[in-house]
Amino acid sequence: xxALILAGREGKSIKRLKQAFLEKGFxxxxxxxxxxxxxxxxxxxxxxxxxxxxVADYDAAYLRASLQLTPxxxxxLDELKEEGIYTQFRPGAYYLNSNEALQLAALNARxxxxxxxxxxxxxKMIKDSAERFHYPLIFKSFKGQIKTQSILIESPRSxxxxxxxxxxxxxxxxxxEFEEADLIQCAVIGDKVFAIRRRWNGSxxxxxxxGLLCKVxxxxxxxxxxxxxxxxxxxxxxxxxxxxxxxxxxxxxxxVFNEKTGENLFEVVAKHFESRAKGVKLKRPKFSPSxxxxxxxxxEEAFHG
Amino acid sequence: MAKASLAIIGSRHYKHSTVKSLIEEGRKLxxxxxxxxxxxxxxxxxxxxxKLLFKGRDLLEYDVCYPRLSSRDYVxxxxxxxxxxxxxxxxxxxxxxxxxxNHKYYTIKELSNAKIPIVKSSLFISPDSAKRILKEFGMPxxxxxxxxxxxxxxxxxENEKQLNSILDTVRLFDEFISAQKFVxxxxxxxxxxxxxxxxxxxxxxxxxxxxxxxxxxxxxxxEIAPTKEMRNIALGAAKLLGMDIxxxxxxxxxxxxxxxEVNFMPGPFKKYLGNTVTxxxxxxxxxxxxxxxx
Numbered sequence: 001x002x003a004l005i006l007a008g009r010e011g012k013s014i015k016r017l018k019q020a021f022l023e024k025g026f027x028x029x030x031x032x033x034x035x036x037x038x039x040x041x042x043x044x045x046x047x048x049x050x051x052x053x054x055v056a057d058y059d060a061a062y063l064r065a066s067l068q069l070t071p072x073x074x075x076x077l078d079e080l081k082e083e084g085i086y087t088q089f090r091p092g093a094y095y096l097n098s099n100e101a102l103q104l105a106a107l108n109a110r111x112x113x114x115x116x117x118x119x120x121x122x123x124k125m126i127k128d129s130a131e132r133f134h135y136p137l138i139f140k141s142f143k144g145q146i147k148t149q150s151i152l153i154e155s156p157r158s159x160x161x162x163x164x165x166x167x168x169x170x171x172x173x174x175x176x177e178f179e180e181a182d183l184i185q186c187a188v189i190g191d192k193v194f195a196i197r198r199r200w201n202g203s204x205x206x207x208x209x210x211g212l213l214c215k216v217x218x219x220x221x222x223x224x225x226x227x228x229x230x231x232x233x234x235x236x237x238x239x240x241x242x243x244x245x246x247x248x249x250x251x252x253x254x255x256v257f258n259e260k261t262g263e264n265l266f267e268v269v270a271k272h273f274e275s276r277a278k279g280v281k282l283k284r285p286k287f288s289p290s291x292x293x294x295x296x297x298x299x300e301e302a303f304h305g
Numbered sequence: 306m307a308k309a310s311l312a313i314i315g316s317r318h319y320k321h322s323t324v325k326s327l328i329e330e331g332r333k334l335x336x337x338x339x340x341x342x343x344x345x346x347x348x349x350x351x352x353x354x355x356k357l358l359f360k361g362r363d364l365l366e367y368d369v370c371y372p373r374l375s376s377r378d379y380v381x382x383x384x385x386x387x388x389x390x391x392x393x394x395x396x397x398x399x400x401x402x403x404x405x406x407n408h409k410y411y412t413i414k415e416l417s418n419a420k421i422p423i424v425k426s427s428l429f430i431s432p433d434s435a436k437r438i439l440k441e442f443g444m445p446x447x448x449x450x451x452x453x454x455x456x457x458x459x460x461x462x463e464n465e466k467q468l469n470s471i472l473d474t475v476r477l478f479d480e481f482i483s484a485q486k487f488v489x490x491x492x493x494x495x496x497x498x499x500x501x502x503x504x505x506x507x508x509x510x511x512x513x514x515x516x517x518x519x520x521x522x523x524x525x526x527x528e529i530a531p532t533k534e535m536r537n538i539a540l541g542a543a544k545l546l547g548m549d550i551x552x553x554x555x556x557x558x559x560x561x562x563x564x565x566e567v568n569f570m571p572g573p574f575k576k577y578l579g580n581t582v583t584x585x586x587x588x589x590x591x592x593x594x595x596x597x598x599x
Contacts, residue, residue, distance in 0.1 A: 120381075
């Protein structure tokens with residue numbers, strides 16, 4: 001099998017991942033700067049083009065791109081799926097992970113536990129919901145994809161003060177009940193979950209690098225996998241607090257997780273790719289797009305336990 | 306007869322005149338019509354349940370909800386569409402269609418793969434790709450810079466120097482270029498309104514010296530009878546994107562008709578069509594509401 005690594009630059013992590021793919025038996029592994037690709041649609045078909053590399057020749061593509069590249073990544077994901085090239089994301093994943101408001105709605109729609117939250121455009125609209133919340137709250141504001149504020153609110157008075165002090169036009173505000181508890185940060189790779197506990201010290205959550213390796217319950221493991229899948233990812237970081245999902249990100253901090261777990265997660269990723277990409281191209285012509293979607297749904301339901 | 310209710314969620318970035326006529330027409334057929342500007346809507350998530358609230362009413366309890374959102378509403382708009390998609394409320398549009406139609410190239414790619422005729426298009430960032438596109442498409446090119454979610458308007462690029470200066474800006478701000486071969490037509494395009502299975506067609510004629518046939522840029526318009534080809538293309542594009550209401554813009558070239566874009570929240574061209582489009586939209590939404598109530 002042949003694998004392609006599509007990323008912004010070929011850093012240390014990408015080199016180690018490349019090595020892991022080769023050790024797993026991939027006959028060819030190439031790196032390609034995602035910005036060098038282009039998509040061309042003409043005469044009833046689309047091609048992913050790059051000088052020198054034929055993307056359609058690969059069985060799998062590991063994708064690591066900034067969420068700012070969403071307008072490029074989304075049609076690319078769609079096309080890779082059409083070509084039968086396995087990636088860790090399904091189309092829509094970048095839309096889901098680049099908009100926290102959409103992510104919250106998607107997690108809730110999939111029946112995943114999210115803390116009581118309210119989502120508005122105009123901060124003044126929060127007051128109608130705020131009295132039914134338990135404090136403290138986390139208050140996040142967004143202008144486009146950019147998070148302009150993320151603060152902890154201790155009382156209704158502080159909330160009133162914050163909402164009144166905002167002068168700029170915002171695109172969304174999320175207010176969520178905040179769990180004053182340790183944060184479990186999970187690295188999800190297929191059906192494997194590795195977790196680090198980040199302690200709540202009474203005023204903030206400690207940094208990931210200071211966290212400790214921890215074992216998650218079966219329920220937490222399944223919740224983490226389901227959350228990643230609900231956001232279109234088979235490989236992701238899922239943050240949880242007291243059983244509630246607080247965030248899903250389409251990437252993993254490999255250096256920290258490798259250090260804390262003592263495992264080589266690049267190898268785990270390569271193994272996951274090896275099992276998922278095997279035969280995908282051969283089977284592709286037999287599947288209609290709706291069958292592929294049904295298969296994806298089946299996978300998600302399988303993880304519901 | 307069972308009562309039917311209609312909620313319209315409006316963009317905060319557009320004039321509400323279109324919505325006003327939808328409300329007026331809606332009141333003639335529906336028992337309850339509520340207009341909720343998106344910046345007055347709250348989504349509350351509680352115990353695995355979502356509520357879409359406007360002035361204390363849950364819009365998810367309506368029979369029909371028609372979100373008319375612009376690309377600039379995307380942060381809240383995507384969440385609203387996701388919540389609606391999960392509910393039992395009938396909506397003529399959906400989240401995926403919103404995401405795709407707000408991305409000119411993505412729309413063309415989807416249609417092209419489904420063998421719907423399109424104008425040759427590409428998405429790229431690097432200067433190397435630009436050279437390849439230039440070689441294949443030739444000049445002039447219709448270029449749209451994509452940043453974040455929404456585009457920044459279209460530019461007609463007539464020479465390589467112009468394209469290079471756009472590329473310099475694009476690289477600086479992590480943006481992309483969606484380029485489309487410029488089709489020399491009759492200084493006009495065709496807009497097909499799709500409302501259920503009905504297609505209403507107009508020809509937009511651009512102002513002298515203007516390459517775009519937008520009415521806001523001085524173009525005029527006239528209603529024409531849709532040909533079989535126009536109907537097939539428009540209905541095919543709408544079906545592919547899962548939309549019951551939209552507008553499909555076509556261009557006529559030597560090779561026949563081709564899609565240039567699909568509009569998620571088309572304006573009704575009241576100046577040229579009167580209330581024809583809004584009436585048809587409301588009639589269709591009411592039919593859906595009746596089916597649901599029954």
